[in-house]
Amino acid sequence: MSNPDFTPEHIAMMKDVLIEHVPHAKAIGMTVEGAKRGEAWLSVPYAENLIGNPETGVIHGGVITSLLDNACGIAVQLALAERQSIATLDLRIDYMKPATPKLGLMAHTHCYKVTKNIAFVRGTAYHTDEGDPIAACVGTFMLAANRAIPVPVTAEAAAEAMKILAKNKDGAA
Amino acid sequence: MSEAKPPIDVNALMQAIPYARYLGITVDQRGNEITTVLHFSQHLIGNPVLPALHGGVIGAFLETTAIAQLAFEFAVGDASAAALPKPIGLTIDYLRSGRPMDTYGRAEITKQGRRVATVRAEAWQDDRSRPIAAAHGHFLLQAADDTPTS
Numbered sequence: 001m002s003n004p005d006f007t008p009e010h011i012a013m014m015k016d017v018l019i020e021h022v023p024h025a026k027a028i029g030m031t032v033e034g035a036k037r038g039e040a041w042l043s044v045p046y047a048e049n050l051i052g053n054p055e056t057g058v059i060h061g062g063v064i065t066s067l068l069d070n071a072c073g074i075a076v077q078l079a080l081a082e083r084q085s086i087a088t089l090d091l092r093i094d095y096m097k098p099a100t101p102k103l104g105l106m107a108h109t110h111c112y113k114v115t116k117n118i119a120f121v122r123g124t125a126y127h128t129d130e131g132d133p134i135a136a137c138v139g140t141f142m143l144a145a146n147r148a149i150p151v152p153v154t155a156e157a158a159a160e161a162m163k164i165l166a167k168n169k170d171g172a173a
Numbered sequence: 174m175s176e177a178k179p180p181i182d183v184n185a186l187m188q189a190i191p192y193a194r195y196l197g198i199t200v201d202q203r204g205n206e207i208t209t210v211l212h213f214s215q216h217l218i219g220n221p222v223l224p225a226l227h228g229g230v231i232g233a234f235l236e237t238t239a240i241a242q243l244a245f246e247f248a249v250g251d252a253s254a255a256a257l258p259k260p261i262g263l264t265i266d267y268l269r270s271g272r273p274m275d276t277y278g279r280a281e282i283t284k285q286g287r288r289v290a291t292v293r294a295e296a297w298q299d300d301r302s303r304p305i306a307a308a309h310g311h312f313l314l315q316a317a318d319d320t321p322t323s
Binding site: 021022023024025027048049050051052053054055056059060061062063065066067068069070073087088089090091092093094095098 | 227254255
């Protein structure tokens with residue numbers, strides 16, 4: 001498989017389809033910051049409603065779970081040779097230190113193996129230095145699991161994804 | 174289980190956590206049992222085509238369910254949201270897709286040590302025998318102020 005980096009146009013399309021139309025990702029302000037074949041970088045900004053400890057202002061562990069889950073799913077999509085729907089089978093997260101209040105979160109995820117049925121992925125969450133992680137995760141995803149939004153690796157795929165989304169606009173499948 | 178000490182108001186404790194409020198998590202406390210409730214809302218959706226709840230939201234709900242159970246069984250009268258147990262590691266198994274409706278959670282403490290507790294949690298929707306996700310995790314108890322989040 002060739003290993004091209006995605007163009008800024010591709011990343012913009014991914015942002016539109018993979019974030020804008022995933023209500024929870026959009027609600028907490030997730031953004032695709034970068035993408036390579038099988039790898040994704042996502043961010044989530046610090047916000048008052050994401051706090052887990054009201055005395056210190058530290059972000060809730062669940063926010064990190066959401067960010068890593070979403071970023072893992074995107075890394076898997078980016079590793080697949082052709083578009084497929086995927087579903088998370090399991091996700092293990094180790095929390096290594098509290099997030100620093102007022103700082104946004106980053107996640108870098110890497111889908112390092114794809115088999116016929118399963119994709120394997122790992123990732124880290126951090127502020128600015130990936131070598132100083134807040135949390136690390138490993139997960140597995142089932143391929144061809146159900147109907148989902150195709151990943152927009154081409155303009156045609158993006159148009160197709162938008163069509164599906166428009167048809168299901170009110171959430172009725 | 175807790176018999177002797179007066180029960181604490183776990184729901185009030187959870188409502189003090191901004192993120193739990195944001196997700197819409199409440200705690201239903203009956204006798205010596207609690208059930209957490211994740212009230213459905215559009216901003217919890219991860220896949221609008223199915224539609225299905227976001228996997229991260231389900232993970233966060235199970236984590237909160239585990240923490241609520243720990244607070245219910247071990248917290249004392251002056252418990253504050255800041256002193257709740259912190260997650261060290263959490264493994265989530267996704268069993269079924271979470272449909273756009275209310276989700277319920279129960280947790281069981283499988284082992285409590287001096288510094289660390291091991292907890293299992295389960296989430297279901299309209300049929301308790303068909304859970305949508307299960308998790309097990311380790312939590313650092315209040316006093317030990319070593320590592321993890323929250």
